[in-house]
Amino acid sequence: MISAAIYVRISSDSTGEGLGVARQEADCRALAERLGWTVAEVYRDNDISAYSGRTRPDYERLLAAVDAGTVRGLIAWHPDRLHRSPKELERFIDLAERTGLQIQTCQSGAVDLSSPSGRMVARMLGATARYESEHKAARIRRKLAENAAAGKPHGGHRPYGWEVDRLTIRESEAAVLRDAARRVLAGEPLRSILRDLNARGLHNASGKPWTHPTFRNVLLHARHAGLREYNGQEMGQAAWPAIIPPETWRAVRRILTNPERVTTPGRAGRLHLLSGIARCGVCGSPLRVGHSRATEAYRCTASACVSRRRDRLEEYVEAVVIARLSRPDAAALLTPEDDGGERERAVQAAELVRQRLDDAAASFASGIITARQLATITGQLRPELATLEAAAAPPPDRAGVLGELVSAGDVAAAWEALSPDARRTVVRLLLEITVARGRRGPGFSTEGITLTWR
Ligand SMILES: [Zn+2]
Structure with missing residues (x-):
């Protein structure tokens, strides 16, 4: 019998159905029974006002118990109950690795922190969980109010194209982004586009002239396509709308990240007519x-x-x-030329492949498939997705x-x-x-x- 701990936490975003502590605990106990684990202790934290990252007493006690070896299994309602930040997750990963702690969650199954791919999935899920909160908007507003009260700037800089809440499109800048995407797809080099923007006084979010790297980074942001992203991986639909349709943005990304793209001018200070084209x-x-x-x-x-x-x-x-x-x-x-609906079919096929990739990651996270199976699946699907995304690109x-x-x-x-x-x-x-x-x-x-x- 594994001696297990249950960890429950009320957090500031837990007004959603089923996230109350009692419900979390009941679900966790049921899971313990299915697993045949003995619940030694239930650890509870009330985290309502925990934006500042203040310590959670029971969470600390729990980690100490794990460290001491009195707890071998841990059950939580969802991985996001355990960690509030990537920093906490890393600390937890270290501990779990050292002690061989087994982790189960009601919502996403077993959390495997013993393999590199398992840790990658945990990090991805952690990032997703933080974004997927239904109460994201409310949380952001509260955070902004807190920051304002403390005299802090609004959570870093405002992303170009967006208002300070990071959810509302700023139309004047969105128009610039759409136009830039259109021009990139037509083959115009970035430096030519940004030279034009700077000449027209259309500067970046801080009101300064664009530079090549900042402009490139802005265009590569998945948020403009209404997509969430973590470490360069698309993580699905975001809570905010799209400025640029996803297929268009992916086509732009493919062009800007193409290693064969010729962007260095020749001796005369410009690119020759056919360089990189012929x-x-x-x-x-x-x-x-x-x-x-x-x-x-x-x-x-x-x-x-x-x-x-x-x-x-x-x-x-x-x-x-x-x-x-x-x-x-x-x-x-x-x-x-009319492509007979070929592009539209590629758009839909690409979406299906993305869903299959998501499903595979979820199956792995809940222990249905192994890391090697996950690697095989993604190894097959990624090239397929790249081909489909190329075919789904809107025409210039x-x-x-x-x-x-x-x-x-x-x-x-x-x-x-x-x-x-x-x-x-x-x-x-x-x-x-x-x-x-x-x-x-x-x-x-x-x-x-x-x-x-x-
Ligand atoms: Zn050759």
């Missing part, structure tokens, strides 16, 4: 400009598979783009990128007037470019260059 026809790597003898040339970044003179290749591509946009039927380029805003060019009387002149970044965006949107080995010898040859309309 690809090697031999190995598929992106091309960048390097120097071969006296001339600049696009070359394969992986190895020296292919090389083409920079000026000639750019002239060729520009001529093709301008010719296409000058045709009478160019307006057709503005509307993306073609009219926004091409509209002016298509409606211009003189397309060549309009092209000349575009910024280098804007030209890259147009090329990226219109063409897939691969450069294979051409004929040997001097001069420029279009042999081996494949331009495919997107």
Whole structure:
């Protein structure tokens, strides 16, 4: 027989049904009986005003009993009854590991703190529990009032796009975020977008001009998609609305975190027209400009598979783009092809995979599957999810990128007037470019260059 302790706690957010101490204790006793554990003692804390992280007397007594070895099993109603902060969780993990304490909860089953994956799940659940409180809004308001009374700033800085309560959208900033997402999807580099924002006086949440890292971090925030996130993992729907639709935000994230993305300007202080856009026809790597003898040339970044003179290749591509946009039927380029509902199906399939990942994590947390089974499942589902998310990405805003060019009387002149970044965006949107080995010898040859309309 395992000598067990029950731990119950009233906390400030426990006005919800079934969270009263008596109910918690009854549920825990029932669980002890099912497990065949003997309840040695019930530890109770009243934590009503415990924002300040004040000590909980019975919790401390409980830890001492565990440490002394008089308690071998612990039952709580939910893991969030045990720990109020990641710091407390870490202390608890240390103790559980040292003493081999067995932990069971009424709401999420066994808590396995003996393996790295078990601890990861506990940390994830801990983070989720803290967010999932139905009374989040009330808690935040009370916290804000407390902070204000104590003269503290409002829980760190206000996230860009949101009011101080972190739940209400600030429309003026949300519009900036939506526009930025649209431009990233169209292929515009971040530094070009933030240069534009700074020039228009649209600064960050502290009223300072944007820098590249801060702007990138803001766009990578899952909160804008109405999603909760913990350590870079999506944790499901949040209590607040979305500024950017989730599929759009995921597409932005994929672009911004793509290691192949070329963001470093070349020697001339800007990116060349086709850097990172044109690809090697031999190995598929992106091309960048390097120097071969006296001339600049696009070359394969992986190895020296292919090389083409920079000026000639750019002239060729520009001529093709301008010719296409000058045709009478160019307006057709503005509307993306109908995909027959393919994207919508990918959106739904991706959602199902996310649910299966959640289910797997929950099954693991309640001891239904092992860490190895969980690893197998996630190992299969993660790549599947990545593929589906790519297919679920919304199409770039073609009219926004091409509209002016298509409606211009003189397309060549309009092209000349575009910024280098804007030209890259147009090329990226219109063409897939691969450069294979051409004929040997001097001069420029279009042999081996494949331009495919997107
Ligand atoms: Zn190559």
